[in-house]
Amino acid sequence: MVVRREPTLADVAEVAGVSLTTVSRVLNNRGYLSQATKDRVAQAIDQLNYRPNQVARALHGKSTSIIGVIVPTVALPFFGELAEEIENALAEHQYRMLVCNSMGRADREREYLDLLVSHRVDGIISGAHNDTLAEYQTVRMPLVTVDRDLSPTIPNVRCANEAAARDATRLLLERGARRPALLTSRTGPHNRREAGYRAVLAEAGIEPRIFTVDFHTPDAERARLIDAHLDAAAAQIDAVFATDDLSAAAVLDWAERNGRSVPHDFKVIGFDGTAAVRRALPGLATVQQPIADLARTAVDVLLSQINAHASAEDAPAAVVSPIELPGLLLAGTTT
Structure with a gap:
């Protein structure tokens, strides 16, 4: 059986008929070397398809790029x-x-x-x-x-998450929403999109309503949990600000299945504005991150x-x- 392996520096030296030190000097462009020697090493490298060991380079203080x-x-x-x-x-x-x-x-x-x-x-x-x-x-x-x-x-x-979330929440209120909910992955002080949503509702004297579905929830379970949140609060909300576009898409799907007319009696806005989602849902209101x-x-x-x-x-x-x-x-x- 022929065991395939990556060529080593020693293999390059053998094929070129030079020492390991000479090959190293050629690769690192150190010291004087004749053009003929450089050419022999270059030909051996091409012949063997030699690739420098990036880990070894790093251990010698060189950049791996x-x-x-x-x-x-x-x-x-x-x-x-x-x-x-x-x-x-x-x-x-x-x-x-x-x-x-x-x-x-x-x-x-x-x-x-x-x-x-x-x-x-x-x-x-x-x-x-x-x-x-x-x-x-x-x-x-x-x-x-x-x-x-x-x-x-x-x-x-x-992204300036808090400022962008304020804009998104204000848009819902300006378009007539009076009971907008927030759908996010985790609630807490680190969630600046939640902070923006809360700030705008506080200014308007509206009680916030927050649903959480963890960012890493598997897709099928995620859709079920979003549906459960919306089903339970259906009579108390008239809009949803989802802190990512995939969640906003799930909300739109729920609204369609439940006879909600978007945007007439139910409004939805997301966050991210990726090219992929914009192609799939060109009408989705969202905050586009400057990716x-x-x-x-x-x-x-x-x-x-x-x-x-x-x-x-x-x-x-x-x-x-x-x-x-x-x-x-x-x-x-x-x-």
Whole structure:
């Protein structure tokens, strides 16, 4: 049986007829070498399809030019588009991306974080939605989050959630809603979209009504739980602000099955405004997150950290966190 394996530096040296040291000097462009020697090494590399070991490069203090990105799953429209935009932004700086899908599991996120650190990627962008993992506090490499508060010392790039939620809630009231409910993943002080909703209702003297369905609930169970919340409150609500578009789509489905006329006697607005959902539901009112700008800003902040580390500075320039970018209110036809 022929055992296939990746060619090593020693294989390149043997085929080129030179020493390991010479191959290393060619790869790292160090010292004087004749063009003939460089050509022989280059030909051997091409012949063997040799790929430099990025982990080994990192262990010798060299850049891997790889950034790790942790998201819940690229199957969700927001995170799929965010990952694509991060990849595009990184490519402009000759970096590549390694995507890790945590699937909403803290243990899997912990494993991926360990993998990225042990493989010495140049930096990490985390957008996963698990509760704060203590392991992040031990990471000693450049790190940026997207819409995730890990620590005051870790830059967090996000949409201006509270301001955008105020706009969304005001739109419901301006269009005639008097009993709007909030459908969100988790309630609490970290939920700035909830804060915006509550603030507008407080100004209007309206009692808030909040439904929660955890972000990581499986799709079939998620739809059942949303239906149960809406069924129980059907007589007490005339609108729903869902803090993501997929939940807003589930609300629209419930309204249709229950004979609610949207937007005449029932109004719905979502949040995210991804291209995928806009194509499927072009009339859905929503807040469009600036996904491309979020990705580019996260990459810029991360690369500034990487450059600071590479130049042996004590620390990168201080960043006021969170970095908030405005969302765009799209009134649609569902309000």
